[in-house]
Amino acid sequence: EVVLTQSPATLSLSPGERATLSCRASQSVSSYLAWYQHKPGQSPRLLIYDASNRATGIPARFSGSGSGTDFTLTISSLEPEDFAVYYCQQRVNWPPYTFGQGTKLEIK
Protein backbone atom coordinates (compact mmCIF):
# COMPACT_ATOMS: atom_id res chain seq x y z
CA GLU A 1 0.00 0.00 0.00
CA VAL A 2 1.27 3.45 -0.93
CA VAL A 3 1.44 5.80 2.06
CA LEU A 4 1.03 9.49 1.35
CA THR A 5 2.42 11.96 3.89
CA GLN A 6 1.24 15.56 3.73
CA SER A 7 2.98 18.55 5.25
CA PRO A 8 2.44 20.70 7.10
CA ALA A 9 -0.52 19.38 9.06
CA THR A 10 -1.78 22.95 9.49
CA LEU A 11 -0.86 26.03 7.50
CA SER A 12 -1.86 29.48 8.78
CA LEU A 13 -1.85 32.21 6.16
CA SER A 14 -3.69 35.42 5.27
CA PRO A 15 -5.80 36.16 2.19
CA GLY A 16 -3.59 37.25 -0.68
CA GLU A 17 -0.63 35.15 0.46
CA ARG A 18 0.81 32.19 -1.44
CA ALA A 19 0.17 28.69 -0.09
CA THR A 20 2.46 25.73 -0.71
CA LEU A 21 1.26 22.27 0.36
CA SER A 22 3.37 19.14 0.08
CA CYS A 23 2.60 15.46 -0.44
CA ARG A 24 5.25 12.74 -0.31
CA ALA A 25 4.64 9.14 -1.42
CA SER A 26 6.28 6.08 0.13
CA GLN A 27 7.06 4.82 -3.38
CA SER A 28 6.85 6.28 -6.84
CA VAL A 29 3.35 7.05 -8.09
CA SER A 30 4.64 8.53 -11.36
CA SER A 31 2.30 11.45 -12.07
CA TYR A 32 -0.83 9.66 -10.91
CA LEU A 33 -1.64 12.00 -8.05
CA ALA A 34 -4.73 14.10 -7.41
CA TRP A 35 -5.58 16.91 -5.01
CA TYR A 36 -8.96 17.55 -3.38
CA GLN A 37 -10.40 20.45 -1.40
CA HIS A 38 -12.78 19.67 1.47
CA LYS A 39 -14.74 22.33 3.29
CA PRO A 40 -16.77 21.63 6.48
CA GLY A 41 -20.28 20.49 5.69
CA GLN A 42 -19.51 20.05 1.99
CA SER A 43 -18.34 17.22 -0.23
CA PRO A 44 -14.73 17.01 -1.34
CA ARG A 45 -13.95 18.62 -4.69
CA LEU A 46 -11.38 17.46 -7.24
CA LEU A 47 -8.87 20.25 -7.90
CA ILE A 48 -5.92 18.67 -9.69
CA TYR A 49 -5.48 15.31 -11.43
CA ASP A 50 -2.36 13.65 -12.82
CA ALA A 51 -0.23 15.94 -10.67
CA SER A 52 -0.64 19.12 -12.69
CA ASN A 53 -3.94 19.20 -14.57
CA ARG A 54 -6.68 21.43 -13.21
CA ALA A 55 -10.11 19.84 -13.07
CA THR A 56 -13.06 21.46 -14.78
CA GLY A 57 -13.95 24.85 -13.34
CA ILE A 58 -10.95 25.11 -11.02
CA PRO A 59 -9.45 28.63 -10.90
CA ALA A 60 -6.00 29.22 -12.34
CA ARG A 61 -4.62 30.23 -8.93
CA PHE A 62 -4.50 26.50 -8.12
CA SER A 63 -1.56 24.63 -9.60
CA GLY A 64 0.06 21.27 -9.03
CA SER A 65 3.54 20.00 -9.70
CA GLY A 66 5.81 17.04 -9.06
CA SER A 67 6.33 13.44 -10.08
CA GLY A 68 7.63 10.25 -8.56
CA THR A 69 7.41 10.72 -4.79
CA ASP A 70 7.25 14.49 -4.22
CA PHE A 71 4.33 16.70 -5.11
CA THR A 72 3.22 20.25 -4.43
CA LEU A 73 -0.10 22.07 -4.54
CA THR A 74 0.29 25.82 -4.84
CA ILE A 75 -2.39 28.45 -4.39
CA SER A 76 -0.88 31.61 -5.82
CA SER A 77 -2.97 34.20 -3.96
CA LEU A 78 -5.38 32.98 -1.30
CA GLU A 79 -9.03 33.92 -1.52
CA PRO A 80 -11.29 33.71 1.57
CA GLU A 81 -13.05 30.66 0.11
CA ASP A 82 -9.78 28.71 -0.19
CA PHE A 83 -9.48 28.01 3.53
CA ALA A 84 -10.25 24.31 3.85
CA VAL A 85 -8.61 20.90 4.23
CA TYR A 86 -6.63 19.62 1.26
CA TYR A 87 -5.95 15.95 0.50
CA CYS A 88 -3.67 14.28 -1.98
CA GLN A 89 -4.57 10.86 -3.41
CA GLN A 90 -2.72 8.30 -5.53
CA ARG A 91 -4.19 6.01 -8.17
CA VAL A 92 -1.22 4.06 -9.47
CA ASN A 93 -1.06 1.23 -6.92
CA TRP A 94 -4.55 -0.02 -6.19
CA PRO A 95 -6.48 -1.42 -4.53
CA PRO A 96 -6.55 0.44 -2.36
CA TYR A 97 -6.49 3.98 -3.60
CA THR A 98 -4.93 5.96 -0.77
CA PHE A 99 -5.21 9.51 0.53
CA GLY A 100 -2.84 11.62 2.55
CA GLN A 101 -3.91 12.61 6.05
CA GLY A 102 -4.73 16.15 4.93
CA THR A 103 -3.41 19.68 5.38
CA LYS A 104 -5.68 22.19 7.08
CA LEU A 105 -5.30 25.64 5.56
CA GLU A 106 -6.54 28.16 8.10
CA ILE A 107 -6.84 31.92 8.23
CA LYS A 108 -4.05 33.61 10.16
Add this chain to the structure above:
Amino acid sequence: EVQLVESGGGWVQPGGSLRLSCAASGFTFSDSWMNWVRQAPGKGLEWVANIKQDGSEKYYVDSVKGRFTISRDNAKNSLYLQMNSLRAEDTAVYYCVKDSPSVCTSSSCYPAGDFDSWGQGALVTVSS
Protein backbone atom coordinates in the same frame (compact mmCIF):
# COMPACT_ATOMS: atom_id res chain seq x y z
CA GLU B 1 -25.21 18.54 -13.72
CA VAL B 2 -24.01 15.41 -11.96
CA GLN B 3 -25.99 14.57 -8.85
CA LEU B 4 -25.28 11.77 -6.40
CA VAL B 5 -27.70 11.38 -3.52
CA GLU B 6 -26.97 8.89 -0.75
CA SER B 7 -29.58 7.40 1.56
CA GLY B 8 -29.84 4.63 4.12
CA GLY B 9 -27.47 5.90 6.77
CA GLY B 10 -28.27 5.75 10.45
CA TRP B 11 -27.45 4.18 13.78
CA VAL B 12 -26.78 0.46 14.16
CA GLN B 13 -25.40 -1.72 16.93
CA PRO B 14 -22.05 -3.51 16.54
CA GLY B 15 -22.54 -6.68 14.53
CA GLY B 16 -25.52 -5.24 12.72
CA SER B 17 -26.16 -4.50 9.06
CA LEU B 18 -27.03 -1.47 6.98
CA ARG B 19 -27.49 -0.85 3.26
CA LEU B 20 -26.53 2.44 1.66
CA SER B 21 -28.01 3.54 -1.64
CA CYS B 22 -26.90 6.22 -4.06
CA ALA B 23 -29.17 7.66 -6.75
CA ALA B 24 -27.21 9.04 -9.69
CA SER B 25 -28.31 11.52 -12.34
CA GLY B 26 -26.87 13.99 -14.80
CA PHE B 27 -24.47 11.57 -16.49
CA THR B 28 -24.49 8.16 -18.14
CA PHE B 29 -24.26 6.00 -15.03
CA SER B 30 -23.56 2.79 -16.93
CA ASP B 31 -20.41 4.37 -18.43
CA SER B 32 -18.74 5.06 -15.09
CA TRP B 33 -16.77 3.14 -12.51
CA MET B 34 -18.26 4.05 -9.13
CA ASN B 35 -16.80 4.21 -5.63
CA TRP B 36 -17.58 4.51 -1.95
CA VAL B 37 -15.24 6.69 0.12
CA ARG B 38 -15.66 7.28 3.86
CA GLN B 39 -14.51 9.75 6.49
CA ALA B 40 -14.52 8.78 10.15
CA PRO B 41 -15.12 11.58 12.67
CA GLY B 42 -12.06 13.81 12.90
CA LYS B 43 -10.17 11.67 10.39
CA GLY B 44 -9.19 11.85 6.74
CA LEU B 45 -10.66 10.27 3.64
CA GLU B 46 -10.52 6.51 3.10
CA TRP B 47 -11.43 4.72 -0.14
CA VAL B 48 -13.70 1.76 0.63
CA ALA B 49 -14.67 0.02 -2.61
CA ASN B 50 -15.26 0.40 -6.33
CA ILE B 51 -17.21 -1.36 -9.04
CA LYS B 52 -16.83 -1.59 -12.79
CA GLN B 53 -19.41 -0.26 -15.22
CA ASP B 54 -21.11 -3.64 -15.72
CA GLY B 55 -20.58 -4.85 -12.14
CA SER B 56 -18.18 -7.60 -13.23
CA GLU B 57 -15.25 -6.31 -11.16
CA LYS B 58 -15.33 -5.15 -7.55
CA TYR B 59 -12.49 -4.15 -5.27
CA TYR B 60 -12.32 -3.41 -1.55
CA VAL B 61 -10.01 -2.02 1.09
CA ASP B 62 -8.76 -4.86 3.29
CA SER B 63 -10.57 -3.65 6.41
CA VAL B 64 -14.02 -4.27 4.87
CA LYS B 65 -13.36 -7.38 2.76
CA GLY B 66 -15.82 -10.13 3.56
CA ARG B 67 -18.14 -7.73 5.38
CA PHE B 68 -19.12 -5.11 2.79
CA THR B 69 -20.50 -5.69 -0.71
CA ILE B 70 -20.69 -3.05 -3.42
CA SER B 71 -23.26 -3.46 -6.18
CA ARG B 72 -25.08 -1.45 -8.80
CA ASP B 73 -28.28 -1.43 -10.86
CA ASN B 74 -27.68 0.39 -14.12
CA ALA B 75 -31.38 0.24 -15.02
CA LYS B 76 -32.11 2.26 -11.87
CA ASN B 77 -28.97 4.44 -12.02
CA SER B 78 -28.18 3.31 -8.51
CA LEU B 79 -25.16 2.26 -6.49
CA TYR B 80 -25.33 0.28 -3.24
CA LEU B 81 -23.15 -0.68 -0.31
CA GLN B 82 -24.32 -3.58 1.84
CA MET B 83 -22.53 -3.41 5.18
CA ASN B 84 -22.60 -6.44 7.47
CA SER B 85 -20.87 -7.27 10.76
CA LEU B 86 -20.47 -3.57 11.43
CA ARG B 87 -17.87 -2.39 13.90
CA ALA B 88 -17.42 0.84 15.84
CA GLU B 89 -14.53 1.73 13.54
CA ASP B 90 -16.92 1.72 10.57
CA THR B 91 -18.57 4.85 11.97
CA ALA B 92 -18.14 7.47 9.27
CA VAL B 93 -19.73 9.63 6.63
CA TYR B 94 -19.95 7.49 3.49
CA TYR B 95 -19.69 9.25 0.13
CA CYS B 96 -20.90 7.94 -3.19
CA VAL B 97 -18.24 8.96 -5.68
CA LYS B 98 -18.07 8.96 -9.46
CA ASP B 99 -14.81 8.00 -11.12
CA SER B 100 -13.37 10.28 -13.77
CA PRO B 101 -13.85 8.98 -17.32
CA SER B 102 -12.37 5.53 -17.88
CA VAL B 103 -9.55 4.53 -20.15
CA CYS B 104 -11.04 1.93 -22.46
CA THR B 105 -9.25 -0.48 -24.74
CA SER B 106 -10.72 -3.06 -27.07
CA SER B 107 -10.73 -5.56 -24.21
CA SER B 108 -11.70 -3.60 -21.09
CA CYS B 109 -12.34 -0.30 -19.37
CA TYR B 110 -9.95 0.61 -16.58
CA PRO B 111 -10.83 3.08 -13.84
CA ALA B 112 -9.31 6.52 -13.99
CA GLY B 113 -8.89 6.33 -10.24
CA ASP B 114 -9.59 9.93 -9.44
CA PHE B 115 -12.93 11.15 -8.28
CA ASP B 116 -14.67 13.96 -10.10
CA SER B 117 -18.08 14.03 -8.42
CA TRP B 118 -19.13 13.33 -4.83
CA GLY B 119 -22.46 12.96 -3.09
CA GLN B 120 -23.29 14.87 0.08
CA GLY B 121 -22.59 11.83 2.25
CA ALA B 122 -24.54 9.52 4.54
CA LEU B 123 -23.65 9.20 8.22
CA VAL B 124 -23.33 5.69 9.60
CA THR B 125 -22.97 5.37 13.37
CA VAL B 126 -22.07 2.01 14.88
CA SER B 127 -22.52 2.06 18.63
CA SER B 128 -24.11 0.15 21.45
